[in-house]
Amino acid sequence: MNEARNTVVELSAFSSKRAQSESAPAEPDGKTARQDRKPYALPTALPLRMRAWADGTRLFPGVIAVGAVVFGLTALKAPEAAMPAAASIGALFVLNKRIKLALAAAILAAALLWNQGAYPAIPCWFILGLTIAAIVTPRRLVPALFHPPRWTWVLMLALTIACHAAAFLVPEGKAAIFAIIGMPFTAYLGCGLARHLAMGDARLLTWGEHGLVPVTRDLLLGRITSGMLHDLAQPLNVISMANGNLAYIVEQLDIDARKKADLTDRIARIGTHTESAAYILGLFRGFGRDGNREPGTLNVRSALERAVAATKSNVRHHGVSVELAGDGLEHLLPAHHGALEMMAVAALLNAFAAYIGPDGERSKGLVRLVARLSPAFLTVSVQCLDEDGAVVGGPMLDHATLWLVEHVALAVSGDFRCHHRDRNGTRFLIRLGRDDI
Incomplete structure (x- = not known):
């Protein structure tokens, strides 16, 4: 206790000395107040951006944007280049580079309007339309769009290869048809590849004002x-x-x-x-551990109850209640109890934040955790409703936390999906494979 008191005294003395030094009048040697100020410090975000440039995380979206423009301009003479341009646009859409997409759209539009002979080149106009669609599409749709069944990616890859090969093999006049058909498949494949790379290197999604x-x-x-x-x-x-x-x-x-x-x-x-x-x-x-407790107590209900208890002191206030429902609450999870608890905590922290406005105003509502069993999976949905039962929207989960929680789900052969909202008010969907079958 004496050591703690001494530390407080020392900190208080240091703070008072610092305040006196900062408020002291100018020296008589003619120094102005501006000269007494501390030297100019770089903004906090600038060192982060310099480090991002150094390790290539800033170069990656820039090179993709250059590729989209180059392939788009090449498509004026070679329609086959429209498919790589579509893949680049899909990657920029996933990485949320709207400014780069806008610049690419402006360059492509200028090239099309400048080159009067480009009007027959329909793939170029499709590239421009795809770029504009990537700019205006809401970011909240990304998690829902890119969690399809795994066979979907194989199908997209096969269709892309087929269309690209056909564009080279058919006569020159018909190559544009296969290029246009293959552009949506290639764009979707580009989105998936960029997201996979970004999930492998979280800095691509988290470098910004605060970084990691x-x-x-x-x-x-x-x-x-x-x-x-x-x-x-x-x-x-x-x-x-x-x-x-x-x-x-x-x-x-x-x-x-x-x-x-x-x-x-x-x-x-x-x-x-x-x-x-x-x-x-x-x-x-x-927290997050299965522990040495009795296996008969490690069910879905206990994991969700522990998650609710762990988060109620964070952003939850008295006007928000929590309800557990569904036929899967009593399902035993001896092997994945801790993983479900961690995923539920991440979902609840973001769900409770939906009831606190930007100005700190608090609203009332209900957060429902519905656990359901299917023949192969256990599914837990986190729903946000207001006091009248209407759907409540809120801030998206930050990329770094989403990246970490998604890897927790992958480690237990599960899935963690973040939605902006749907008609049932579902904000998060947690899916775990059943180990009792």
């Missing part, structure tokens, strides 16, 4: 917290033991009954808060 710093801080904070649990549990045990001894002493005292009841009530409240703190510590210790 907040995610790294949260990860390190979690590791620090796990190490502090023992230090927190020890004083908590002492408080619990002292509270029990105090209750025994109060029972033995010969005092007024009213005073004794008041002391007993205070002791009971201390015990209640101590048990709540111990429960929170237990949530920290067992």
